[in-house]
Amino acid sequence: MAEKFKNKVFILGASTTKFGELWSRSPRDLAKECVFQALEESGLELSDVEAIYVGNMLSGSLGGQDHLGAFFAEELGISVPAMKIEGACASGGLAMHAGFTAITSGLYKNVLVVGVEKMTDYKPEEVAKALMGAGADSEREAGATFPSLYAMIARSHMEKYGTTEKDMAEVAVKNHYHASLNSHAQFPHPITLEQVLKSSTVSSPLKLLDCSPITDGAAAVVLSQESGVRSQESVNIIASAVATDTLGLAERKDLTTLKSAVDAAKKAYQMAKVAAQDIDVAEVHDCFTIAEIIAMEDLGFFPKGKAASAIREGKTRLGGRPVVNTSGGLKACGHPVGATGVKQIVEIYRQLRGIAGKKQVKGAKLGLTHNVGGSGATAVIHILKSL
Amino acid sequence: MAEKFKNKVFILGASTTKFGELWSRSPRDLAKECVFQALEESGLELSDVEAIYVGNMLSGSLGGQDHLGAFFAEELGISVPAMKIEGACASGGLAMHAGFTAITSGLYKNVLVVGVEKMTDYKPEEVAKALMGAGADSEREAGATFPSLYAMIARSHMEKYGTTEKDMAEVAVKNHYHASLNSHAQFPHPITLEQVLKSSTVSSPLKLLDCSPITDGAAAVVLSQESGVRSQESVNIIASAVATDTLGLAERKDLTTLKSAVDAAKKAYQMAKVAAQDIDVAEVHDCFTIAEIIAMEDLGFFPKGKAASAIREGKTRLGGRPVVNTSGGLKACGHPVGATGVKQIVEIYRQLRGIAGKKQVKGAKLGLTHNVGGSGATAVIHILKSL
Numbered sequence: 106m107a108e109k110f111k112n113k114v115f116i117l118g119a120s121t122t123k124f125g126e127l128w129s130r131s132p133r134d135l136a137k138e139c140v141f142q143a144l145e146e147s148g149l150e151l152s153d154v155e156a157i158y159v160g161n162m163l164s165g166s167l168g169g170q171d172h173l174g175a176f177f178a179e180e181l182g183i184s185v186p187a188m189k190i191e192g193a194c195a196s197g198g199l200a201m202h203a204g205f206t207a208i209t210s211g212l213y214k215n216v217l218v219v220g221v222e223k224m225t226d227y228k229p230e231e232v233a234k235a236l237m238g239a240g241a242d243s244e245r246e247a248g249a250t251f252p253s254l255y256a257m258i259a260r261s262h263m264e265k266y267g268t269t270e271k272d273m274a275e276v277a278v279k280n281h282y283h284a285s286l287n288s289h290a291q292f293p294h295p296i297t298l299e300q301v302l303k304s305s306t307v308s309s310p311l312k313l314l315d316c317s318p319i320t321d322g323a324a325a326v327v328l329s330q331e332s333g334v335r336s337q338e339s340v341n342i343i344a345s346a347v348a349t350d351t352l353g354l355a356e357r358k359d360l361t362t363l364k365s366a367v368d369a370a371k372k373a374y375q376m377a378k379v380a381a382q383d384i385d386v387a388e389v390h391d392c393f394t395i396a397e398i399i400a401m402e403d404l405g406f407f408p409k410g411k412a413a414s415a416i417r418e419g420k421t422r423l424g425g426r427p428v429v430n431t432s433g434g435l436k437a438c439g440h441p442v443g444a445t446g447v448k449q450i451v452e453i454y455r456q457l458r459g460i461a462g463k464k465q466v467k468g469a470k471l472g473l474t475h476n477v478g479g480s481g482a483t484a485v486i487h488i489l490k491s492l
Numbered sequence: 493m494a495e496k497f498k499n500k501v502f503i504l505g506a507s508t509t510k511f512g513e514l515w516s517r518s519p520r521d522l523a524k525e526c527v528f529q530a531l532e533e534s535g536l537e538l539s540d541v542e543a544i545y546v547g548n549m550l551s552g553s554l555g556g557q558d559h560l561g562a563f564f565a566e567e568l569g570i571s572v573p574a575m576k577i578e579g580a581c582a583s584g585g586l587a588m589h590a591g592f593t594a595i596t597s598g599l600y601k602n603v604l605v606v607g608v609e610k611m612t613d614y615k616p617e618e619v620a621k622a623l624m625g626a627g628a629d630s631e632r633e634a635g636a637t638f639p640s641l642y643a644m645i646a647r648s649h650m651e652k653y654g655t656t657e658k659d660m661a662e663v664a665v666k667n668h669y670h671a672s673l674n675s676h677a678q679f680p681h682p683i684t685l686e687q688v689l690k691s692s693t694v695s696s697p698l699k700l701l702d703c704s705p706i707t708d709g710a711a712a713v714v715l716s717q718e719s720g721v722r723s724q725e726s727v728n729i730i731a732s733a734v735a736t737d738t739l740g741l742a743e744r745k746d747l748t749t750l751k752s753a754v755d756a757a758k759k760a761y762q763m764a765k766v767a768a769q770d771i772d773v774a775e776v777h778d779c780f781t782i783a784e785i786i787a788m789e790d791l792g793f794f795p796k797g798k799a800a801s802a803i804r805e806g807k808t809r810l811g812g813r814p815v816v817n818t819s820g821g822l823k824a825c826g827h828p829v830g831a832t833g834v835k836q837i838v839e840i841y842r843q844l845r846g847i848a849g850k851k852q853v854k855g856a857k858l859g860l861t862h863n864v865g866g867s868g869a870t871a872v873i874h875i876l877k878s879l
Binding site: 156162163164165166169170171172173174175176178179184185186187188189190191192193199202203206207209210211212234235237238239240245345346347348349350351352356364365368478479482483 | 543549550551552553556557558559560561562563565566571572573574575576577578579580586589590593594596597598599621622624625626627632732733734735736737738739743751752755865866869870
């Protein structure tokens with residue numbers, strides 16, 4: 106693969122809704138808000154959109170709605186090709202990959218990628234059960250939920266590399282600090298190490314403030330073959346790579362790494378002809394704090410077993426490099442599962458255009474997104490570059 | 493759009509499982525069977541597959557499984573990019589479109605498209621409810637099910653064009669005759685006009701034998717940039733087009749046509765540079781018998797209001813032209829929703845290679861598939877050509 110594709114992929118506009126418990130808002134409403142904002146920014150009209158890729162996981166299992174492409178095409182009032190892309194919590198990243206593929210194919214000139222999830226209208230136990238749709242049969246049968254699976258991953262990393270509960274708490278503190286600079290975050294306020302460490306245990310060693318929340322929200326990105334009205338501020342997607350792994354943890358040799366993320370990152374760096382050390386800013390899939398520590402190592406930002414100390418030293422905090430999860434990440438910005446992979450692109454796009462506000466990473470030229478499905482059965486990596 | 497894409501899209505292999513009430517078989521098992529048959533036919537190895545596109549509608553709402561790309565990648569034992577594509581009963585057609593897009597993009601050399609649905613393990617009322625996930629909110633709230641929606645479509649067509657219950661019954665009789673030549677069909681036996689007309693009413697004017705059944709099954713297609721080992725018998729996909737329309741019937745001006753199908757067909761003919769009259773063989777979405785009559789008109793095979801008489805005269809039966817639904821269609825071959833759009837491609841591919849057995853259309857060179865989601869909110873048209 107790599108390099109054979111002819112068309113460049115430009116991001117012309119991108120937006121997210123506020124993330125949070127949005128009980129008064131419908132999925133239609135959320136998608137529409139961010140789509141129209143992204144379109145306005147792009148300088149394109151609705152009639153320029155030639156296809157829609159919708160990232161969503163739970164519309165069927167929770168919402169009883171299984172025709173999501175046409176659903177949003179109708180809501181927007183355009184009868185273009187539209188489809189839902191599903192890959193658990195990586196649905197948004199996969200929808201971006203499908204949109205990227207569509208633009209590189211030359212079949213469509215401008216496409217819309219929309220990630221959306223409505224999760225807080227259901228009972229927590231219903232949501233926890235539906236989310237286990239991302240796992241293996243054996244894990245569901247054993248009564249496992251995602252916190253328990255990531256707790257096992259955390260224990261493995263602690264045993265092998267001496268990672269501590271305090272190391273994990275540092276991730277939550279950093280991401281809440283970043284979120285405090287993001288008005289669209291679900292939890293736009295700082296927290297302390299002590300608060301994390303004293304929060305109630307969800308699945309030992311993971312505590313409440315190690316876990317990303319249940320969130321409603323949507324994000325939209327306008328992709329094009331051409332640079333559009335804002336050609337001097339152009340942002341390109343220069344790599345889009347996906348890899349998969351076993352659904353269940355029991356089939357894996359090593360729980361301290363996500364092989365899918367390592368594989369997808371390798372492909373992405375190759376496609377973009379860049380190295381991990383070239384990345385200025387990244388949004389990674391911190392569904393649990395341990396996941397961000399592992400992501401830092403899987404992406405090659407730090408050597409295996411060294412990410413925790415790098416995070417402690419503030420290397421991934423605003424002011425360091427690479428700065429990670431300026432949006433607040435899944436932990437503090439929120440995690441509407443199908444929207445997350447698209448929101449990550451929105452944040453990196455804004456960083457590279459220098460319009461990320463108080464959380465701006467100065468001089469950011471190269472950014473990366475890392476979106477994971479389940480406990481790592483799917484990983485999607487994108488690399489974005491400003492001109 | 494059209495013509496700008498660089499790569500040709502070759503079908504190297506294609507297969508379906510038996511369709512029916514397959515209580516002893518799992519989705520894994522079904523997908524694996526047809527994938528390995530398609531791969532064997534293609535001359536490729538499993539390791540040549542670079543991505544997997546899974547067409548499926550109900551895995552989340554009925555099966556509680558929402559990570560279907562990785563699910564089947566794991567089952568096949570390859571850690572390649574994989575994702576589920578959903579668009580109600582057009583999920584299979586949309587997965588084909590995504591596979592087509594992937595090949596034309598140049599990102600992947602060989603991809604696998606798999607359509608799969610397991611529907612008979614659930615109570616009929618659960619399935620009927622889940623299928624309404626394809627419809628509009630207002631239709632669900634009104635208690636409508638798909639037979640009732642297509643009954644309204646049938647009434648409109650009857651009033652406007654004088655179509656009769658007997659005309660609709662003719663479709664069922666033809667498709668059961670074709671299915672009698674297809675050992676993989678759910679109902680491989682002929683039926684009579686009288687049997688259809690005397691079958692119990694489901695939603696007047698539609699009777700039991702006007703309706704497609706609830707079915708388990710899977711279908712797989714291997715797509716490639718290159719013609720492979722069987723280059724003299726090569727089949728190309730020369731057009732892949734999608735269009736959408738309102739989810740609900742209430743918002744449409746005319747119930748005697750599916751605008752999405754008309755739009756997608758127009759695009760497909762344009763892309764392929766062929767006309768309706770050039771098509772030798774077609775698989776169309778006869779979820780109800782009225783749907784095949786309307787498809788004949790929407791695709792331009794016969795003038796509006798003239799399809800019923802053409803069907804009555806045997807023009808779409810083996811021996812006529814264009815021959816329609818040689819597999820038996822959704823009506824008699826069965827309708828495992830996410831698999832249907834892929835199965836249609838398998839059948840046309842076999843017709844164009846001249847390996848369709850007893851149901852072979854002699855000298856077929858150009859074929860078409862017509863896959864519809866819900867009551868027409870999504871339509872996907874493919875045109876296939878033999879060398």
